[in-house]
Amino acid sequence: MDFTVLVVLVIALALFFDFTNGFHDTANAMATPIATGAIKPKTAVALAAVLNLVGAFLSTEVAKTISGGIINEGPGGVAISSTMILAGLMGAVLWNLLTWLLGLPSSSSHALFGGLIGAAIVGTWSFGAVNFAVVLSKVILPALLAPATAGLVAYLCTKMAYGITRRADPDSGDKLTQKRGGFRYGQVFSSSLVALAHGTNDAQKTMGVITLVLISSHLQEPGTGPHIWVITACALAIAAGTYAGGWRIIRTLGSGLTDVKPAQGFAAETSTAAAILASSHLGFALSTTHVASGSVIGSGLGRKGSTVRWGAFGKIALGWLFTLPAAAVVGGLAAWLCQLGTIGIVLVVVLGLGGIVAIFIMSQREVVDHSNAISDVDAVGSTMHIPSRKERERLAAKARAAARAAEKADRRAAEATAIRAQAQAALDQADTAVLKAMTRAAEKAAGAKAGKDKAPEKGPEKTPEKVAAEEEN
Amino acid sequence: MIDWLAFLTVLIVTLIGAGFVVLMYSLGVRLTAVSADPDVSVTRAAKWAAYACFIICAASVLFGIWLLIPHFH
Numbered sequence: 001m002d003f004t005v006l007v008v009l010v011i012a013l014a015l016f017f018d019f020t021n022g023f024h025d026t027a028n029a030m031a032t033p034i035a036t037g038a039i040k041p042k043t044a045v046a047l048a049a050v051l052n053l054v055g056a057f058l059s060t061e062v063a064k065t066i067s068g069g070i071i072n073e074g075p076g077g078v079a080i081s082s083t084m085i086l087a088g089l090m091g092a093v094l095w096n097l098l099t100w101l102l103g104l105p106s107s108s109s110h111a112l113f114g115g116l117i118g119a120a121i122v123g124t125w126s127f128g129a130v131n132f133a134v135v136l137s138k139v140i141l142p143a144l145l146a147p148a149t150a151g152l153v154a155y156l157c158t159k160m161a162y163g164i165t166r167r168a169d170p171d172s173g174d175k176l177t178q179k180r181g182g183f184r185y186g187q188v189f190s191s192s193l194v195a196l197a198h199g200t201n202d203a204q205k206t207m208g209v210i211t212l213v214l215i216s217s218h219l220q221e222p223g224t225g226p227h228i229w230v231i232t233a234c235a236l237a238i239a240a241g242t243y244a245g246g247w248r249i250i251r252t253l254g255s256g257l258t259d260v261k262p263a264q265g266f267a268a269e270t271s272t273a274a275a276i277l278a279s280s281h282l283g284f285a286l287s288t289t290h291v292a293s294g295s296v297i298g299s300g301l302g303r304k305g306s307t308v309r310w311g312a313f314g315k316i317a318l319g320w321l322f323t324l325p326a327a328a329v330v331g332g333l334a335a336w337l338c339q340l341g342t343i344g345i346v347l348v349v350v351l352g353l354g355g356i357v358a359i360f361i362m363s364q365r366e367v368v369d370h371s372n373a374i375s376d377v378d379a380v381g382s383t384m385h386i387p388s389r390k391e392r393e394r395l396a397a398k399a400r401a402a403a404r405a406a407e408k409a410d411r412r413a414a415e416a417t418a419i420r421a422q423a424q425a426a427l428d429q430a431d432t433a434v435l436k437a438m439t440r441a442a443e444k445a446a447g448a449k450a451g452k453d454k455a456p457e458k459g460p461e462k463t464p465e466k467v468a469a470e471e472e473n
Numbered sequence: 474m475i476d477w478l479a480f481l482t483v484l485i486v487t488l489i490g491a492g493f494v495v496l497m498y499s500l501g502v503r504l505t506a507v508s509a510d511p512d513v514s515v516t517r518a519a520k521w522a523a524y525a526c527f528i529i530c531a532a533s534v535l536f537g538i539w540l541l542i543p544h545f546h
Contacts, residue, residue: 058542137476145480153488157495164499167506179506186498186530193537200541263502267495274491275483277540282486284479 006082009349010213013089015237018206020096021108022052022241025202027249028105028272028292029194032265034374035254038184039191041245041370048195049243055199056235060207060226069134070113071120082213083338083345084119089209090352091115091331095323097359103248103256103368104319107287109205113139114327119335121328135324138285143320146286147294150275154295157267158302165263183262190269197276198288199238206234247373248363253293254374256312258300268292268299290320494533501526 029051030044039047071080092111099106113135120129161183167176207226210233214220220227226234254260260268272288272295279286293316300308334352337344504523508516539545 055541058544061543149484149487153491156488157491160492161495161499164496165503165506167503177506177509179502179509182502182505183498189530189534193534196538197541263499266498267491270494271487271491273537274494275487277537278483278486278490281540282479282483284476284483286483
């Protein structure tokens with residue numbers, strides 16, 4: 001197969017991996033604010049997408065090696081070829097999609113490592129390609145420590161948040177106003193920080209893969225940073241993935257593990273953000289996914305009256321356990337096929353695409369999206385709602401229509417007042433006329449009586465006619 | 474094999490960082506609730522104290538952003 005076609009294939013698959021990475025990890029930042037109703041579902045994924053996009057551009061430092069020492073790369077070790085990377089990426093992508101279908105939050109970097117490990121073992125037919133001590137210290141132990149750390153911190157923070165905001169009347173013991181809904185505003189910021197951290201962290205991984213492929217195929221000078229088009233493509237891919245939103249995973253993290261309330265969600269997100277920031281700056285890498293899941297469980301344990309569904313967590317943990325070996329098996333199979341040459345590579349691509357399409361079709365049997373990901377949102381109202389242009393236009397049109405209606409109503413009211421005034425005037429006139437007529441009639445009657453009862457009925461007969469005539473005016 | 478010291482550092486820093494922000498925000502929320510009480514003598518002070526707490530939280534978020542962007546350090 002043509003060398004550059006292979007490179008293009010690897011880049012395309014790497015970008016698709018970036019996409020799955022984005023939509024797998026939307027939940028880490030946005031599941032809890034969606035669950036508490038702090039941000040509306042669609043707004044939340046849009047916010048996360050923008051922050052991922054920005055984050056990808058903010059941090060473009062690329063690792064020197066793809067695997068970070070898990071595979072014995074470099075002089076004396078395995079030379080990771082483009083086909084191996086293709087096979088490894090295929091393993092990672094398929095595992096990411098499968099876990100999405102099952103609604104399991106799983107670490108994308110573990111999937112990538114797994115795929116590469118499988119491809120390297122099969123590519124060299126020796127276990128010497130893999131540094132298992134590093135696998136243990138960088139992958140397996142952190143996978144246990146990350147949720148434990150985040151869970152402990154989130155548990156303590158949740159306890160504290162509820163302890164501080166609990167107010168009761170000292171005399172009667174009645175609960176006073178607590179205003180815990182205020183935590184929703186905080187959630188907007190804490191979850192945004194997690195999303196931004198994700199962008200700065202995870203887009204780099206794909207940039208690194210693409211850059212190393214370009215270097216190894218002599219299309220880029222060794223030691224140079226990623227090209228601007230690589231950065232842009234990766235940023236767009238991860239943002240698009242985030243916006244697509246892995247709603248199945250959002251459902252699991254937002255309502256599957258425990259029911260999240262605002263104060264609890266805030267504590268969980270703050271713990272997640274703190275753990276990610278601390279781990280990435282103090283040299284002990286923790287996976288965002290593991291940290292976020294641990295935080296949710298810890299916060300669930302910390303709130304009185306909430307239940308943690310351990311069955312759901314068991315499934316997730318099982319998923320974590322399988323991530324590396326399963327991706328490794330797929331990566332290994334793909335690498336084995338690739339050894340057949342061009343036909344093998346074509347076969348890998350065709351089978352991979354088939355798998356992706358099959359998973360997508362299976363996902364259509366039960367569609368989970370923004371409308372039904374979390375059914376019982378604690379919806380007292382979202383704290384933040386950015387109206388879209390359509391909504392703004394609709395609102396403006398409504399306002400204009402209302403203004404017009406108000407104007408019309410005003411005019412009509414003025415007209416009505418004028419008519420009423422006229423009617424009142426006419427009525428007054430009529431009253432006066434009646435009075436005059438009656439006075440006249442009385443005078444006439446008196447005159448007639450004085451004049452020996454001459455035609456006494458003439459006056460009174462005339463009066464009603466006169467009144468009717470004048471009233472018509 | 475595994476750098477336990479680094480892990481312990483991460484654990485403690487996470488605990489202190491998250492704990493501090495949650496403490497401040499919770500105090501802010503509580504003071505906001507106090508400022509809505511009918512007792513007029515404390516409400517104004519509570520309101521300003523709540524604002525101060527929220528400002529500290531905002532500062533922590535800015536610090537987090539500063540940490541995230543390698544350009545700054």
